[in-house]
Amino acid sequence: MLRTDRAAGFIAELEASDVVLAPSLLHSEVANALWKYVRAGLMNKQTAMVRLEEALDLVDSFEPDQTLVTEALSQAVLHHHPVYDLLYIVLAMRFGSRLISADNKLLKLAERIDPSMV
Helix, strand or coil: CCCCHHHHHHHHHHHHCCCCEEECHHHHHHHHHHHHHHHCCCCCHHHHHHHHHHHHHCCCEEECHHHCHHHHHHHHHHHCCCHHHHHHHHHHHHHCCCCCCCCHHHHHHHHHHCHHHC
């Protein structure tokens, strides 16, 4: 995650939240995104390691994927959308939470499922 104005906006939203929840998948997704930045020469390994820790520290509680995956699969089939993304939506639905994401396609799906989520 590069230090952009957009990233700063997300960080501010997360820091202002009472509780930040995420599926365990977030660990792998953040690490993989950072690996892509390193691979593209946009950051070095040390910076990526620091950014990984910073990103994960924004989350108060990680929900194990296995508690979400059955419902996520059901929703994925229903909405023709990848299970990975539905983990986030199912988690937000379960806790009546707002979904924060940079993925506009995911946000549009969340809004169709439950407008209060976005």
